Amino acid sequence: MNFSFLTPVSEDVLIYRQLLSPQTVGKKLQVHTSEDGVPSLSGGEIALLGVLENRRDASKKNNRLNFDEIRKSFYALFPGSWNTTCVDLGDLEPGETVEDTYFALKETISILLSQKVIPIVLGGSQDLTYANYRAYDAILPMVNIVNVDARFDLGEVSEAITSKSFVGKIILEEPYNLFNYATLGYQTYFNSQEEIDLMKKLYFEAYRLGEVSKDITLVEPVLRDANIVSVDISSVESSILSENQKISPNGFSGKEICAIARYSGISNKVSSFGIFDLNTTGNESQTAMLTAQILWYFIEGVNARIIESDFVDDKTYQKYITLVDDFELIFYKSLKSGRWWIEIPFLSNVNNKLKKHTLLPCAKNDYDMAINNIVPERWYKAHQKNIL
Structure with missing residues (x-):
């Protein structure tokens, strides 16, 4: 080196x-x-x-x-x-x-x-x-x-x-x-x-x-x-x-x-x-x-980092699906840390570098907004960047 x-x-x-x-x-x-x-x-x-x-x-x-x-x-x-x-x-x-x-x-x-x-x-x-x-x-x-x-x-x-x-x-x-x-x-x-x-x-x-x-x-x-x-x-x-x-x-x-x-x-x-x-x-x-x-x-x-699962084993997370306007929003809550993520789907007709479903970190408040029919701002911005 x-x-x-x-x-x-x-x-x-x-x-x-x-x-x-x-x-x-x-x-x-x-x-x-x-x-x-x-x-x-x-x-x-x-x-x-x-x-x-x-x-x-x-x-x-x-x-x-x-x-x-x-x-x-x-x-x-x-x-x-x-x-x-x-x-x-x-x-x-x-x-x-x-x-x-x-x-x-x-x-x-x-x-x-x-x-x-x-x-x-x-x-x-x-x-x-x-x-x-x-x-x-x-x-x-x-x-x-x-x-x-x-x-x-x-x-x-x-x-x-x-x-x-x-x-x-x-x-x-x-x-x-x-x-x-x-x-x-x-x-x-x-x-x-x-x-x-x-x-x-x-x-x-x-x-x-x-x-x-x-x-x-x-x-x-x-x-x-x-x-x-x-x-x-x-x-x-x-x-x-x-x-x-x-x-x-x-x-x-x-x-x-x-x-x-x-x-x-x-x-x-x-x-x-x-x-x-x-x-x-x-x-x-x-x-x-x-x-x-x-x-x-x-x-x-x-030194306090927690290795989260990749949400393949359903025993390690809870999954929540909500419908807001025309969007299906999928949330994941880690049972290990209590932290939340929201899924950003890959758009197959878009030429970008995100070739899979991407999990975007979010807060519980984002889920609370979604069940009240409000699109979380972080998800919306990430989704829009995905289709630009």
């Missing part, structure tokens, strides 16, 4: 690690050092990776990034009852061009995914999500992305990719592998009406900050269906971030962003997770500790 793009964890962090309790995360994970090299990977692992690239940051801060404080905060935490091995692969330095960084990140994530290792990316500007997405080109026929962000990040198609326009490039550039894009926590005043209209036209999902904060469980089915989860740290309210990270007084609370991270980890489909727009250059202890706790909750979620 070629990890030549990566630089070791700094000596400052390694010295700090030596002083930690043997029970801490830092003492239990394997670390890329200049002396020992990159830790070996054997699958079933989680790999932390810093990417020090922010030249496409739309806010034009472009500071020299440093994730040492985040690592120290994360290393000092105590793990839960984790059965996965965690490794810290160190950092990916900016390439000569931004495209060089994209290539290096794509190649690194491709290697990790092929080894069944879940990469956790610490960014840099959020346009790095584009490179993360491209790493799936030879791995999955269709990809679902969830963006935890106050903005949709669709941007102007005619302009160069930035941290606020990377989704437009994902949508329009071949190969077309994006099936669904969902934004959690968007704030209307940060998004143009054209972007809002385009989200609706493409049948993408968008959940306002207010509705998610009112009921955080709303995001669980959305994250259960995601392959890539990209978190913009500026989606968090500025009062709990360090001074140079403050963007908006409104946003997710610390508890809410950690709950979202845990839901992401619990999802069996999520195979990469990233926290971006980290403008950390030194001693930003508040942002560092929140980021460390987000990492902790994601890993905690991964």
